[in-house]
Amino acid sequence: MTTKSVLVVDDEKNIRLTLAQALEPMDLRVETAVNGEEALQKVRQQEFHLMLLDLKMPGVDGMEVLRALCQLRPEIRIIIITAYGTVENAVEAMKLGAVDFVQKPFSPKEIRDLVSRVLSRERLELSGIQGYGGHIEWAKRCIQERRFPSAEEHVRKAIGLDSSRAEAFNLLGALLELRGDESNARKNYRVAYTLDSTYRPASANLERLSTLPRSVGRIALDTRDKL
Amino acid sequence: MRATSQYIVVVGCGRLGAYLANQLSQRGHSVVVIDVDRRSFRHLSAAFSGFKIEADGTEVAALRQAKAEKADLLLATTRRDNVNLMVAQVAKQALGVPRVIARVFDPEREESYRGLGVETVCSTVVAGDTFLGRLGGEEQP
Incomplete structure (x- = not known):
């Protein structure tokens, strides 16, 4: 290597x-x-x-x-x-x-x-993806490659396998926010926060969604339609 | 980084805390210093390459902010026995820090620390012994 x-x-x-x-x-x-x-x-x-x-x-x-x-x-x-x-x-x-x-x-x-x-x-293969962790890692890889719909699919699969992890709900919230669904994004951030109140990314996302003017949140979604 | 490099949290950045933080940082350890008063950080030398957190070390939240639960070692070095005891207790019991060393002034308190599994350094005893050491054989009967 x-x-x-x-x-x-x-x-x-x-x-x-x-x-x-x-x-x-x-x-x-x-x-x-x-x-x-x-x-x-x-x-x-x-x-x-x-x-x-x-x-x-x-x-x-x-x-x-x-x-x-x-x-x-x-x-x-x-x-x-x-x-x-x-x-x-x-x-x-x-x-x-x-x-x-x-x-x-x-x-x-x-x-x-x-x-x-x-x-x-980088070395992950889709065919070898297993378990909660596997799907989360694959979802992150998809995000890195800006393939957001695939990322969302795999985060959902991960949640299906283990619905007790704050990280997965927070990630799903972020992906939903990215495609303009603020209300469901907020729900998922809240679930993440409820599962683990010390998980800072979720509280940061919640805080941001509730303090930023809505228009600012929208600006971040320009690429959505091109996906 | 050397294999022996540790993640160390120092609570209190007075003269003692800052001295320890400076020395440990220069020896290649990853050091986080917590002090409630940001002015205390002036005691840190230019060679200090760790992190500074302005917070109350007796608060669990502050220790978590310093990621104390991941620390190999925590040093409680403030000037107050009660504060050091509280910090040491939280670090040991709630956050499971493997090794905790606390500064203690009142030698009679060392016993209660030992019950918690916390090591102590008693400034009074250390200074007293140094004084006696200087006196050498003069004090021998």
């Missing part, structure tokens, strides 16, 4: 250092960028399989990097780094093919586990 390459993008030196150190024992080539501009510049010059991306950066922020990557290098997989207490727009990120999030602070093991999971998702 060829060595995969990872680009770590964060304006905080500490975070870049921590991430690079965490990835050290893995067989990966790790590069860093201090802001969105540098990240896009590096992406134009070199090949990367994965990007660990901070959303909040001065200048070209994480969301703008995601938008640019959609055009430039849609095959690069993304892990979004978020800060505690921020209500990031997970649905907006998902629309751009980013479905994996890690919240600060993180332990090195947490980072390594997530990076391995994201990279090994």
Whole structure:
């Protein structure tokens, strides 16, 4: 297997250092960028399989990097780094093919586990998909490839196999929100929150849906009709 | 990163907490410092490469925010015995942190910590022993 390459993008030196150190024992080539501009510049010059991306950066922020990557290098997989207490727009990120999030602070093991999971998702075969976890991973792969209807189908299958997981209902909520069904999206976020009140993505989505003006939510749905 | 690198939560960023956080961070551990007062973070050195969380460490929510349930080690280093005891208890009992070390001032309290499975460092005893050590043989009968 060829060595995969990872680009770590964060304006905080500490975070870049921590991430690079965490990835050290893995067989990966790790590069860093201090802001969105540098990240896009590096992406134009070199090949990367994965990007660990901070959303909040001065200048070209994480969301703008995601938008640019959609055009430039849609095959690069993304892990979004978020800060505690921020209500990031997970649905907006998902629309751009980013479905994996890690919240600060993180332990090195947490980072390594997530990076391995994201990279090994590439090797999944539809015929080998099994169980709740298999369908969720496949759904995430579909989201990364912007195949949202297939993603929804597999999240529903996952829920059919295990209806006790907050993550699945939250994911379904996000997919519903993405195609404009805010009311059902909210119901699913609520189920996720009820199943696990400490599952932050669900509470963040609920909070966002109830605070954003509806028109803003709609803007995020432009690509829907093209699917 | 070295295989021995640990995920460590330090509660309290006074002189002791900051000293420990700085040292542990420089040794390659992943460190999260929690303090209720953000001004305390000024004690951290430029070489500190961990995370800072402004929150009340006696709140479970704050410890969860620091992902203490994933920590290998938690150090309770505030200046108050009661606070350290509370933090240590939550970390050990509710979050299942494998190793918890608490700073304690009152040597008589060490017993109650031991009952919880929490290790202690008693500043009073440590300082007292250092004083006695300096005196060397002078104190021997």
